[in-house]
Amino acid sequence: MAVAQNIRCSHCGAPMEFNPGEIIATCKYCGFTTVIETGQAFTFDHSLILNKFDLAAIETPIKDWMSGGFLKPSDLARKSKLTEKSLVYLPFWLVSVEAKSTYKGIFERIAPAIVKEGTLSKEYDWLVLAREAAEFPTREYAVPLQGKIPYDFRRIEGFAKVLNSEIDREEALDLTRTQIDNHHRFLLQQDVDRIIEIKTEVELKQMVYLHAPIWFIKYEYKSNLYQLVFDGATGAVVKGDIPTSRF
Numbered sequence: 001m002a003v004a005q006n007i008r009c010s011h012c013g014a015p016m017e018f019n020p021g022e023i024i025a026t027c028k029y030c031g032f033t034t035v036i037e038t039g040q041a042f043t044f045d046h047s048l049i050l051n052k053f054d055l056a057a058i059e060t061p062i063k064d065w066m067s068g069g070f071l072k073p074s075d076l077a078r079k080s081k082l083t084e085k086s087l088v089y090l091p092f093w094l095v096s097v098e099a100k101s102t103y104k105g106i107f108e109r110i111a112p113a114i115v116k117e118g119t120l121s122k123e124y125d126w127l128v129l130a131r132e133a134a135e136f137p138t139r140e141y142a143v144p145l146q147g148k149i150p151y152d153f154r155r156i157e158g159f160a161k162v163l164n165s166e167i168d169r170e171e172a173l174d175l176t177r178t179q180i181d182n183h184h185r186f187l188l189q190q191d192v193d194r195i196i197e198i199k200t201e202v203e204l205k206q207m208v209y210l211h212a213p214i215w216f217i218k219y220e221y222k223s224n225l226y227q228l229v230f231d232g233a234t235g236a237v238v239k240g241d242i243p244t245s246r247f
C-alpha cells in the first residue's frame with residue numbers, strides 16, 4: 001500500500017495526502033494532480049463542477065424538498081433536525097462514447113417464436129464514479145456539465161472534502177463498456193425475450209476526469225436518522241430517504 005510512502009507534490013513540494021487504494025491524487029495546496037504509482041503528472045483533462053451553496057444556503061433546497069411531494073409526512077420540514085451537512089467533491093470519469101450492440105434474440109410473445117436480429121446504436125456521456133465503495137447512486141445523477149471549468153483548487157471551499165480517484169482511466173473505460181453492455185441488454189428486453197448473442201462495441205470519443213460537488217446531509221426525524229444527497233451545482237436532490245409514515 002502506498003500510504004507509507006512519502007510522496008511530495010511535484011509542483012509545489014507539499015506532502016501529498018492520500019489513502020490506500022487511491023491512485024490519482026490532487027494536491028490540496030496547489031491543485032496539481034499526480035498519478036501516485038508513477039509520481040508523474042496526470043496529463044488528461046481534469047475538470048471541476050462548481051458548487052453554488054454554502055452551509056447556510058444548502059438548507060433552502062433541503063427544506064423545499066422536505067416540504068414538497070405527496071409521500072412525505074406533512075410535518076417533515078418542521079420537525080426535522082439537520083445533524084450533518086458535508087460537501088464532498090466526488091471524483092468521476094466522464095466517458096463520451098458511441099456504443100453499438102449487435103444482437104440476436106428470440107421473440108416469444110407470439111407463436112411461433114421467431115429469431116430477431118438487429119443493432120442498437122447510441123451516444124453517451126457515461127459517468128463512472130472513481131471510488132470503489134462510495135454510497136452514491138451514479139445512475140440517478142445527471143452531471144451538470146454546463147458548469148464545468150478546468151480544475152481550480154482555489155474554488156474549493158475550506159470546509160469541503162476532495163476525494164481522490166481509486167479507479168484509473170483504463171479501468172473506467174472497462175467499467176463503461178460493461179455498464180453500457182448491461183444497459184443495452186436491459187433496453188433490448190423491449191424487442192426480444194431472450195438474448196442469444198450480443199456484442200457491444202464502444203468507441204471512445206473523449207474522456208474527462210472531473211470533481212463534482214455533492215452534499216451529504218443527515219437529518220433526524222422522530223428519533224430516526226435519514227440521509228439526503230444533493231447536487232451542489234443545481235440544488236437538485238440526487239437521493240432522498242423519506243420516513244415511512246406510521247399510522
Ligand SMILES: [Zn+2]
Pocket residue numbers: 009010011012013014027028029030031032
Ligand atoms: Zn501541490
